[in-house]
Structures are given as C-alpha cells and as structure tokens.
Amino acid sequence: MQESVYKIIEVVGTSKTSWEDASRNAVKAADSSVRDLRIAEITKLDMVVDKGSVVLFRARVSLSFKYEVAAKAPAKRKGK
Numbered sequence: 103m104q105e106s107v108y109k110i111i112e113v114v115g116t117s118k119t120s121w122e123d124a125s126r127n128a129v130k131a132a133d134s135s136v137r138d139l140r141i142a143e144i145t146k147l148d149m150v151v152d153k154g155s156v157v158l159f160r161a162r163v164s165l166s167f168k169y170e171v172a173a174k175a176p177a178k179r180k181g182k
Contacts, residue, residue: 108166109168110165111165112162113163115160116160116161121161125163128142129163139167140166144161148162
C-alpha cells in the first residue's frame with residue numbers, strides 16, 4: 103500500500119447569515135481552485151460587529167488535500 107502525503111491550507115469564509123454558511127463558502131471557494139479536497143476543520147469562528155450589531159460571520163477553515171508528487175525521470179548516466 104502506497105503511503106500518502108497531504109497538504110494543508112487555511113482559508114476564511116464569510117457570510118451575512120451564519121457561521122455554517124461562512125464555512126460552506128470557504129470550502130466552495132477552495133474547491134473551485136484546489137483538486138481533491140479531503141478534510142475541512144473549523145479552526146476559528148469570529149464576527150464583525152458594527153454599532154453593536156453582527157454584520158458578518160467569519161469561519162477560518164483548515165483544508166487538506168492529497169499532495170501529488172511528480173514522477174521523477176530516470177537519472178542520465180554521464181558519457182552515454
């Protein structure tokens with residue numbers, strides 16, 4: 103069985119309605135440019151407050167995807 107390596111990136115999603123929507127927005131945006139997302143972990147939730155009212159929900163999300171290692175070409179031998 104071949105072992106795998108995963109890369110982790112962090113994105114912040116926003117929503118005017120909820121942290122759940124902010125989280126979904128983060129995953130949806132990342133999925134449009136990153137292939138083969140595997141795991142999403144909410145690492146921080148916060149809100150933007152203006153004049154005592156919540157105006158924006160924010161979710162910081164760590165996302166992992168399989169890291170693809172390019173196959174190495176065989177080394178060339180000197181003199182041949």
